[in-house]
Amino acid sequence: MKLNLKIWRQKNKHSKGKFEIYQVDANEHMSFLEMLDVLNEQLVAEKKEPVAFEHDCREGICGTCGMVINGRPHGLLQGTTTCQLHMRFFKDGDTIVIEPYKAKAFPVVKDLVVDRSSLDKIIQAGGFVSINTGQAQDANNIPIEKEISSKAFDAAACIGCGACVAACPNGAAMLFTSAKISHLGLLPQGAVETDRRVMRMVIQMDKEGFGSCSNIGACEVECPKEIKLTNIARMNRYYYKSAFASDN
Amino acid sequence: MELKGNVPQGDLKEKWIEYRSKMNLVAPNNKRNIEIIVVGTGLAGASAASTLAELGYQVKAFTYHDSPRRAHSIAAQGGINAAKNYANDGDSIWRLFYDTIKGGDYRSREANVYRLAEVSNNIIDQATAQGVPFARDYGGLLDNRSFGGVQVSRTFYARGQTGQQLLLGAYSSLSRQVAKGQVQMFTRQEMLDLVLVDGKARGIITRDLLTGELKRHAAHAVVLATGGYGNTYFLSTNAMFSNATAAWRAAKRGAFFANPCYVQIHPTCIPQSGDYQSKLTLMSESLRNDGRVWVPRHKEDAQAIREGNKTPQDIAEADRYYYLEERYPAFGNLVPRDVASRAAKVACDQGLGVNQTGKAVYLDFESAIYRYGKSKAHMEGYENPDKATIIKFGEEVVSEKYGNLFEMYEKITGDNPYKTPMKIYPAVHYTMGGLWVDYNLQSNIPGLFVAGEANFSDHGANRLGASALMQGLADGYFVLPYTIGTFLAGEIRTPKFETSLPEFARTERETKERIEKLMNIGGNQTVDSFHKRLGKVMWENVGVARNAGGLEKAIKEIKEIRKDFYEDLYIPGSADGINPELEKATKVADFLELGELMAYDALNRNESCGGHFREEYQTEEGEALRDDKNFAYVAAWEWDDGGNHIMHKEPLKFEFVELKTRSYK
C-alpha cells in the first residue's frame, strides 16, 4: 500500500516546526511504527535526517510511544497504543497526518518527541505508599475484596503515555493523576495517606501547568488502557474530603 | 585463574541469615556521605536505588528513557514466583530452590539460588504493601497459578501485567526517594563507559540523549542493573532499546562476562511475519496452563495448511500431534521453556510447521474453553447445556484469565484466538548469562555491583517462568542493599570523588573518540542493516540448537560484519542533539563484539545444558546431554581484541543437591 505521510518536523524546543510530506510503501501487516521505520530507513538511505519519535517496548505497555495520528492520540483504534496500531486499518492511497502531542506541560523536544517529565513530578508529589523495604507484613494479612482490588487494578493499568493530556481540549492531566490516586486510594495499604496524597498531587498537577477538567471525556475515549472517568470523580471526592474534613 | 564465588560457609539454610547477621555495616552517619550510582531503573535498578536511598545512601539513578517507569521489566506478563505455599500444594523454600536449580540444569550457584528462594516471600509482602494489585480470590486473599517446569502453583500475578505492576511499585518507591532528595534522578542519560580509579569502579560517563553532551558522574560504587543482551539477535521480545552497552563497556574495562551462551528462547511468541519486522511479541507462558500445543501429524496436512487449503479445524483430533503431551507426559504443555522451544523447532524442522514460513505451531484453547464452559454452565444451573452455551461460558472464563493477551494477539495478527488456535514460535527472550558476580553481587572489579538480568547469577543455563521478576526484585530490595555494605564499609574514609580526576577526563575522551569514529565512517549502510545481518547469523548458529561448525562459521561471519560496520556505516545528523541512528550505532557496535563472545563461549561448552543445546551432545531421544564432569563450571570471559578471549573458571560445587539428569517425562 502506498501512503502519503504529512509529518510534523521540528528541529528542537526553540525552533518553529512545519509539516513535511513523505511517500512510503507499506504493507498491511506492519505496525504503525514499523511503517515509520521503513520511512526512516528510506530517509537515511537518502542521507536525510530520520523522523524522531519515541518508542520502546512495542507491546503497548511501556507508554513511551505516542503521537497524534489524524487528530487522535494513538490513532483511531480504541484501547490501542501507537505501536499496536496496525496498517490494516489504513487504505492504499491514504494521507496520514502525524503530529506531536500538544499541551503546554509537554513541550516538543524534536519532531514527534515531547517532554513528559511533568507526569513524573506528579507521581513524586505523592503517587506512592510510604513504606520502606522490609517493613511489610505478610501479604495475606489484609484481605481485599476482589471487586475493589479489580477496580484498583483498572486504574493502575495506566501506562503514563500522556494520551489523555494530548486529547484533552483543556490540556488537563486529570485522568492520569486520578488513576494513580484511585489505584492507591482504593486499596487499604494506600488509603492510609489518601488525604495527603490527593492534596499534594493535585497541587503539583496545577503547578506543572496542566488545565482543569470540564468533563468532556476525550481522555477516556483515547486512553489506550481504557481508564475511566469514574477515577476523576473519585479524585474529586478525595480532594474535597482532604480539603474540608482532614486536619492537614 | 580460578574465580572465587565468596560463598559463606555453613549449612545452606543458614548461610544467608548467618552472613547477613555478621557482615560489616556502614553506620547511618557515614551512609549520608557515601554516593552510589545505579544505572537502569527496571525492577532491579529501581528497587535497589530506592532501598539504598531508604538506608541513607546518596543515590544517583540513571535511565536512558524519558522516565524511570519505561524500563522493559514493565512488559513481563505472567507472574512472579514465591514459596508462600498459599495454595497448600506442598511448596516450600526448598522446593522453589530445587526447582530453580534443576530448571537451570545445574549450572548455577547453590547458595545464590537458595537465598533467592528465601527472600521470594518478602518480595510478595513488599509489593503488596506498595499497592501492587495482585490477583485475588473472592475471599480477598491472593491467588496463584502455575508456570512451566514446576508441579505446584506458586506464581503470583496481576492479570497479564505483573511486570508492569511490580515495576510501578518499585517506581513509586523510587519517586518517593526522588521527592525526598535522597535519589538524584537522571533521565535520558545513557551510560557509555565505566570509570575506574585505582582499579575500583568510581563513576560513569553518560551521553545526554537530548543535547548529545557527554557528562561525568562520580560515586563510591557503581551498580549496573541494565538488563540483558537478547537484542544481539536483532529480533527478540526485548524492547527496541534494550541493549548490552553498559555491561559490555564494563566488560571492556575488565569485568568478566559469564556464560554469554546461555540464552533463553521462549517457546510462545507470535511468529515473524515479514522482513520489516522490528521485534517479536511474547505471549505469556501462563497460556500454556490452558493452551495445548500441537502441529498436524502428517506433513501433507501441514503443507495444505501452509498453502491455505486447510484450516486447523479441518484436522481431526487423531491427526493432531500434541507433541509436548506425548513426549513429556509428566509435565505436558508445562515443560520448561528450553524444552518446549526445542520441541517446536524439531516439529517445524520435520516439515510440520503451520504458517507460510513453516515456522509456527498451534497453541489451542478449544479444549480449555470447552472444559471451563461446562463447569461454569454447571455453576449457573444448566443441566444439559448445548455446545453454544458451553462455548459462550468457556470463552467468558478464558477471557477473564487471559483476555488482555488474547486482545493483544488479535491486534497484532488480526486472528481471533477464541475461534482459531494461536500460532506461536520460539523467540529470544532472556539472557541467563551476564557480568560475573560473587555472592555479594560484586563483579571482579571492586565497587562494581551488578543486579537483575545484567548479572549471570541465579538461573544457570535456563530460567524458569516467573523467576526473572523474582530475581530482579530480590537483588534490588533484599540482597544488594546489604551486600554492597561489605564493600562500602571499607570506604567510609574515602571522600567524595571529583569528576575532575584525570581518570574521568581520559574515559570521557575515549568515549568521545568512539562516537566520533562512528560518526566519521561516512559509508552507505544503515545501522539496522548491520544489526539485521548480525541477528540472522546469531539466530541461525547460536539459536535454539548449535553445533561446532555453525559456531565457528558464526565467529568468522560476525568478524566480517564488524569489519564492514566500521567501513561502511552511515549515520545522518550530528552527535550533538537527538540522534536515534547514533544511539543505535553505539549499541550495535557492542553487540557485534558480544555476539562473537557468545558464539565463542557456546563453542567452548562441549555439552548441552538448558538453553544451550549442542547438537553433538544429545541423547538418542534428542534430549540434552550434560557433561557434569567437565563442564560444571561458570565460564567467565575476559575479552581480547585479538580474538583469543581468556576464560576464568568458577567451579560449581553441589553440596546439597544431587546432580541428576533433568527429566520432564
Place this chain on the structure above:
Amino acid sequence: MKWIITFFKSSLGRKLIMALTGLFLIVFLMIHLTGNSLLLLNDEGEAFTGFVEFMEENPLIKITAYLLYLGFIIHILQGIVIYFTNRNAKGGTYAVKTTANASFFSKYMFWFGVMIFIFLTLHLINFWLGLKVTGEFGNEELYGKVVTAFHNPVYLVVYELGMIALFMHLRHGFHSAFQTLGWNHKKWTPLIKCLGNLYSIIVPLGFFIIPLYIYFFK
C-alpha cells in the same frame, strides 16, 4: 484560612465552585419557569402578577435573590478564568480536527455560556433594570411589558436563541456538575444523565414555548 484560598485557587476547587453555582442556577431556573408558566393562563396576567408580588415581598426570597446575583457573577467570572487557564494549558490545536472523542455539547460549553450571557444581559436590561433599579415600572406593569416585548420579533428571536444555547449548556452542564461533585456511580450515573437530558430539554423548551404562545395567541 490559607487553606480556603489554596482550595479555591486549585483546579479542582474552581471546578467545585462551577458545579455548585451551576446547580444553584439550575434550581433557580425551575422557579423562574414556574413563574413564567403562569403567563400561559388566560387571566390577563393576574396569577403572574400575584407571583411577581409574592417574590418581591417575601424577605426570604429577597435574600435568596442576592445570593442568586452572586451565583451568576461567580459562575460567569469563574467560567472565564477557567476557560483562559485551560486555553493556555492546551499547547495549540491539531491540524486534523476530530469529532470522535468529545461531544459537541461538552466541547463548546464555554461558548454556549457566552451566548447565554449575551441573552441574559439583554433580558436584564429589558425587565430587571426597569423593575428593580430605575423603577420605570412596577410589579403590576410587568405583565404588560412582557407581552409587548414578546411581540417584538427581534427580541423574540434573540430570546429563543438564548433558550437554545441554554439547552446546549445544560445538556452537558447538568450531569457534568454531578461528575465534578464526585457523584459517579455505576448504578446512579445513568439515572443522573437521564434526568439531566430530561431537564435540559424540558426547562428550555418551557421557556421556549411561552414567548411563542404570547406572540401568536395574546
